[in-house]
Amino acid sequence: RTMAGRTIRTIIEGQELLTAAASMPVSIAAQHMQRRRVGAVLVVDGERLVGIFTERDALFRVVAACIDPAKTPIGAVMTAAPRSLHPDRPFVDALRLMHEGHFRHVPIVEDGKPVGMVSARDAMGPELETFMYSVIVDEQARDVLA
Secondary structure, rough: OOOOOOOHHHHHOOOOEEEEEEEOHHHHHHHHHHHOOOEEEEEEEEEEEEEEEEHHHHHHHHHHHOOOOOEHHHHOOEEEEEOOOOOOOHHHHHHHHHHHHHEEEEEEEEEEEEEEEHHHHOOOOOOHHHHHHHHHHHHHHHHHHH
């Protein structure tokens, strides 16, 4: 196994993608997420990715804002134009993106179409160890140079 580790494609293999139109009510999207045991749904317009709706969006933008989830479309409370990666990139690139952007889900897009999603939960493997090691080394180097 190389330092780069697995590609994203190997992680999303056989993944059933959960997508929804921006018009879907938050309450219905949340029920789909619960049924599938996932923390996010990819919001599409036709086959094109336009946003991501996560459990944090539901909590902070709907529940905390006292907005009615049955009457609110996910398009109104989603994260629009989310950062995404190509499936042939190493998974550690997704970890880096999540770490830098302070989010837990990365849509995977190929030829303009969403083909999967990776989450922080997928990191419970060799990449997490390698990534955490590199973060610790970077922090120690900064401390030494400070």
